[in-house]
Amino acid sequence: MRSPAAPPAWEAYRARLAAYTATRVNYDLAAQAEYTPATGWRIDEYAVELPAEAPGPPAPDGAFAAAQDVLRRYAFPPPNLITGYFDPRQPLEKRIMVLRAHFLVFNFYFGVRVADVVDAASQEGPGGPERVWGYGYRTLEGHFERGQINFSAHKNLATGAVDFRIRAVSQPGRIGNPFYWLGFKLFGRMLQRRFAHESLARMRRLVAEALA
Numbered sequence: 447m448r449s450p451a452a453p454p455a456w457e458a459y460r461a462r463l464a465a466y467t468a469t470r471v472n473y474d475l476a477a478q479a480e481y482t483p484a485t486g487w488r489i490d491e492y493a494v495e496l497p498a499e500a501p502g503p504p505a506p507d508g509a510f511a512a513a514q515d516v517l518r519r520y521a522f523p524p525p526n527l528i529t530g531y532f533d534p535r536q537p538l539e540k541r542i543m544v545l546r547a548h549f550l551v552f553n554f555y556f557g558v559r560v561a562d563v564v565d566a567a568s569q570e571g572p573g574g575p576e577r578v579w580g581y582g583y584r585t586l587e588g589h590f591e592r593g594q595i596n597f598s599a600h601k602n603l604a605t606g607a608v609d610f611r612i613r614a615v616s617q618p619g620r621i622g623n624p625f626y627w628l629g630f631k632l633f634g635r636m637l638q639r640r641f642a643h644e645s646l647a648r649m650r651r652l653v654a655e656a657l658a
Contacts, residue, residue: 578598
């Protein structure tokens with residue numbers, strides 16, 4: 447007799463997801479224009495080139511479409527560092543996610559809310575018109591950080607160049623546990639950079655595998 451299929455992994459976090467639905471963002475959305483290095487916020491930008499396509503709109507089976515699929519599934523973060531759980535039936539623009547962060551022997555759980563979904567057929571970029579698709583998410587109360595991080599795939603319509611970009615605005619959040627506060631103070635910045643660099647590398651690998 448065939449054993450019943452295991453339930454999807456996200457269902458184990460159904461209660462957490464429901465609780466985060468009513469949880470507030472842990473920073474002042476109205477003051478985002480003031481979030482600069484001068485006011486104590488970190489601004490980070492990263493990018494990686496993906497396989498190029500022919501000029502013009504993205505090909506249905508090209509690098510841009512593959513990156514879009516990886517982004518939509520939140521499959522690009524290194525799973526040994528960050529894993530995201532969400533109800534896949536929920537529209538992207540309304541998505542709540544539980545992030546499980548792993549460090550040393552510890553697991554930490556945080557809530558984020560998707561925001562700023564971008565789907566632009568032609569948007570002016572530094573190298574000319576681009577096709578852009580992506581989204582960001584905002585940190586919720588209880589997160590060790592506060593801010594927003596955006597992920598996007600870009601295709602230069604004139605040259606066919608494709609890349610994946612990450613842009614983050616952040617600063618440490620309120621951490622009541624002194625042990626966790628010290629750990630985040632010592633290792634938080636290193637983990638931020640590691641997340642970004644490993645996410646770029648993993649995106650590049652997953653896109654290459656999809657094209658192969």
